[in-house]
Amino acid sequence: MNNKQRSKGTNMTLKKTLLASVIGAVVAGTTLLPMAASAETLRIGYSADPETLDLHEQLSGGVLRFSHMAFDPLIRWTKDFEFEPRLATEWEQVDETTMRMTLREGVTFHSGNEFTAKDVVWTIERLKESPDYRAIFEPVARAEAVDDYTVEIVTTEPYPLLLNLATYIFPMDSEFYSGETDDGSDKAEIVKAGNSFASRNVSGTGPFIVTDRRQGVRVDFERFEDYWDTESEGNVSRIVLTPIAENASRVAALLSGGVDFIDAVPPNDLERVREADDVNLVTVDGTRIIGFQMNEERVEAFQDARVRQAVDLAINQEAIADRLMRGFANPAGQMSPKGYSGHNPDLTPRYDIERAQELMAEAGYEDGFSIEMIAPNNRYVNDAQIAQAVSNMLAQINIDVDLRTMPLAQYWPEYDTRESDMAMIGWHADTEDTANFFQYLTFCIDEETGAGQYNYGSYCNEEIDALVTAADSETDLEKRNEMLREAEAMLYEDVGYITLHWQNLAYAATDGVNIEPVVNALDFPYLGDLVIDSSDD
């Protein structure tokens, strides 16, 4: 019976489509027809659009996604965290501090300028000027053009993560961004929240050219005709990107056929999207760790490793991932996700309420104590509910939690004051590397070097810090990985950060839009390589 109805439905739709296309053709006249024959248009509904078109003005997911559309990095990550050559074709370590890269020939920018080594040097110098990237590019001392297609990047000290950094180097058109605008300001300048030349004009080497942009409403792209990567099977010729921040509206836009591709499918809608006809759901294991920090400055008990262990043991990571996140997260016993250098397969969640109670008794806190907890309510997936669940779990070891949740805009200022006893934080390593987690979340706080900038609890374990620091100048990667795995194991024992899970990513697209090969854990879909099955109707 269902078949009968469905066929009836298709017939009606077909009729409607026919009618619509006839009307459309009449209205649009002849201009649209030639395009419709060959062009594949992709309508995207992302949760956010790029804040700016200047790659170096803000380090954000939106801008990085945009970078992969209008620009190309020297190297990019594959799905399995391997390096894939893009504008750099080969690289070799010349000496301890120098990396030589061979650049791709025959690449042109959107402006028509030819891409050469000077653009790479110019871009790296600009990155070192950027407030958002300056710290990340601190290890890089300078870059030099050896000839037109060879560039040498020199670090101040032996630095094992230079290739990781190279995934952030999207060469910009140095000629295009040099000089002065009509009103006399430097075209290269990076201005936060200002109306700079680079925030409005683009010339990259990437697969798509920005043709129109209305911030917060839509961005239009067209495929760059002279794109260098002719081997890519990607066939998207036009993109219309509409930001749809509201979760339910984004899902509805996909289900109603208003857009072809959305990101960040909310956990509550996963089933609905998975079961919907004509729509495919693709989930990817994410790399953002979600967890809690305990404030040792304010709560004396948290200075005792046994109490910290008890808190960790009392939290049931599996249950949270399973029930609250509906399987949309992988329970974590460490900060590094699978695929990262320091991921240690032995460290798994260890929920054990009896052991937790014993440890509390041993530490002399059998009767527990009261703490205050803060968490955001619109930053991570189900963040407020997770915090609620954790506070209920802590009641089992007699820790009485007073939870306060707040929107993002208020959360970070509140977090920075460090005036609560326990705080939620999620972290994604910009370098896609284990050491980054330690440096920001658990290193002993040092205002001078910026270490432990997000160490809410003032946790401090100098042994771990020394090990990670040593690892960061170890260029033998095997040895380095071993050291980082050891560091994870030490943190696991000492519980400097309570890990909950890695939050997954979920995308969905209509049938025929093959997103599976182009999405990755980094959350930067490589849309240049996206293939849409051509619909011959």
Added chain:
Amino acid sequence: MIAFLIKRLMHAILVMFVISVLAFAIQDNLGDPVLQMVGQSVPESEREEIRERLGLNDSFLVQYVRFAKNAVQGDFGNSYFYREPALEVIARHLPATLELVFASTLIIVLFSVPIGVYSAIKPRSPISRLFMGVSIIGISIPVFLTAIVLIQIFAIGVTVTLFPESTGWGAWLNALFSTEGNMPSFGRGYELVNVVGNWDTNLATWNGLQHLVLPAVSLASIMLPLFIRLIRAEMMEVLQSEYVKYARAKGISMRRVYFVHALKNTMLPVITVGGVQIGTMVAYTILTETVFQWPGMGLMFLDAINRADIPLIVSYLMIVGVIFVVTNTIVDLIYGMVNPTVKLTGKPA
């Protein structure tokens, strides 16, 4: 008349002043705009520099005086997110909101007057009872839910299999309650026609109108029941009055009594309430525009709050304040025209 307008102008200025002070006073609670502008790993020193450059470290008074000085010259500051003068950003988003409010108002007027009048004339008829019942539901459902339900039914579509498909009547009922969807569920569509300046209209193309339907209906859903009930109540009262009885006794046709004599007097309070409610509707657009990703002022304002985009928040609040004053002024003017016994300036006659 001129004295009246000058007085209202003074009101507008006073309203803007008070709102700007209030908006400035709460800005510390809106969050730190700098955190929205930088990546998470950016060191505190860099953030401090940006804060200093934006003048966020100055005292409340210094910041307010600087703002007020510029505002008097028509410069309300640059939006942090849009990187443009806040007034330009608002001006760009205004047409979308006004079109949405206009479409909703049209729906409300077209439906509330006939339904209200009908149920006043025939209060006991089953149709009237049905309208009253439905309007209670309409008033009690939040606009957010109405919007989602509308999207599900008309944009995504529903397949009903409640009735046995094998029987003829079952199949017929299933088909009757199933919908195909296909209505646009977000945005203004891609076939806008530019009218003048930054005003692109949805009203000129079929595609544009289709995009307007669902948001306009859900925005109207809050006010429509209210107006049906208001018109009905007023009309019933008027129908009891002496002059209607007299008109009837005189033998004037019932049609003329209802639609010329009674309706005119019914509309007086309706206009007053209506004017105020149109202002309120601008506030409701925040919800409607968010659900439908309608790129108007409401969506812009909600985003601005999430981003702690203070210049934009302050400017929006001030502009909305002015809109309220202006609509109230227009209502008073219309009121004066409909009922010449009302004196605008309020001076003794």
